[in-house]
Amino acid sequence: xxxxxxxxxxxxxxxxxxxxxxxxxxxxxxxxxxxxxxxxxxxxxxxxxxxxxxxxxxxxxxxxxxxxxxxxxxxxxxxxxxxxxxxxxxxxxxxxxxxxxxxxxxxxxx
Amino acid sequence: xxxxxxxxxxxxxxxxxxxxxxxxxxxxxxxxxxxxxxxxxxxxxxxxxxxxxxxxxxxxxxxxxxxxxxxxxxxxxxxxxxxxxxxxxxxxxxxxxxxxxxxxxxxxxxxxx
Numbered sequence: 001x002x003x004x005x006x007x008x009x010x011x012x013x014x015x016x017x018x019x020x021x022x023x024x025x026x027x028x029x030x031x032x033x034x035x036x037x038x039x040x041x042x043x044x045x046x047x048x049x050x051x052x053x054x055x056x057x058x059x060x061x062x063x064x065x066x067x068x069x070x071x072x073x074x075x076x077x078x079x080x081x082x083x084x085x086x087x088x089x090x091x092x093x094x095x096x097x098x099x100x101x102x103x104x105x106x107x108x109x110x
Numbered sequence: 111x112x113x114x115x116x117x118x119x120x121x122x123x124x125x126x127x128x129x130x131x132x133x134x135x136x137x138x139x140x141x142x143x144x145x146x147x148x149x150x151x152x153x154x155x156x157x158x159x160x161x162x163x164x165x166x167x168x169x170x171x172x173x174x175x176x177x178x179x180x181x182x183x184x185x186x187x188x189x190x191x192x193x194x195x196x197x198x199x200x201x202x203x204x205x206x207x208x209x210x211x212x213x214x215x216x217x218x219x220x221x222x223x
Contacts, residue, residue: 003152031210042114042200042214043153050209088152092210095160097143097168102152 006089006101014109019076021087021104029091032072033098034063037086046087047074081108113137114215116201121220123195131186131218133201139213140206142184146170147198147217156199159184160206188220195222 006023013019023032031050035043047058049065049072056063060077072089086105090098114135123129133142144156155168159178173192178184184203188195198219204212 033210033212035214040198040217040219042116042202042217045211045213048209048211090212097155097158098210098212100153 004089004091004099004101006104008104009102010105010107012107012109013079015079015081017079019079019083019106020073021089021106022071022073023089023091023101024071025091025099026070027091027093027099028069029093029099030069031092032063032065033090033092034061034072034074035088035090037088037103039085043088076106079106079108081110084108114201114203114213116199116215116218119216119218121218123220123222125222126190127222128190129188129195129220129222131188131199131201131220133184133186133215135182135184135201135203135215137203137205137213138181139203140181141204142178143202143204143212144168144174144176144184144186145200145202147200153200156186188222195220 004023004025034046037043047063052069053067054065062075064073086103088103089101092098117132141160143158145153157176159165175187200217201215
């Protein structure tokens, strides 16, 4: 099945630093979603985006729906230890199921 | 509380046995999904159902079966035909509205030996 290109695959950052990750696709999507997964748990929905160019924040998290509708970005400001986890992007169009990226594993060094 | 329930959290089976994983939601969502996640890997779609009494195969349906007799329930059976059944299984659901928001359950870790 189709997958999104999510990068970076993993990143190690110092506490307090800002984080950026992105997803790109060869297909146009109508919806972009960002999830965070803690070890042994189900992914938790962080942000949902529905319109090209849309910029949405959720606390220290900000996500953008790319203007071409083929990409999306997630930024985390002033990272803290509990930001550790795997972040997944997902895109959707028409009446088809979500297409997921392979995830970005974030590690925060205190 | 509203949400998605998967039980049990951990499940152990012997090779050659069928096993059924439970997924229940009280969110009144129309669509439900099953995913498989292997260590360090992303999410792969097994089956999904957009309405009661109807379901479609996902990307890796071989060796699995589902039913959708009730809106709130979408059980997954891992059959003995599934060659590598040990994995983390995630159930999800979403409403049928314009806003596409899909929510996940806590997952079931299945170990087959």
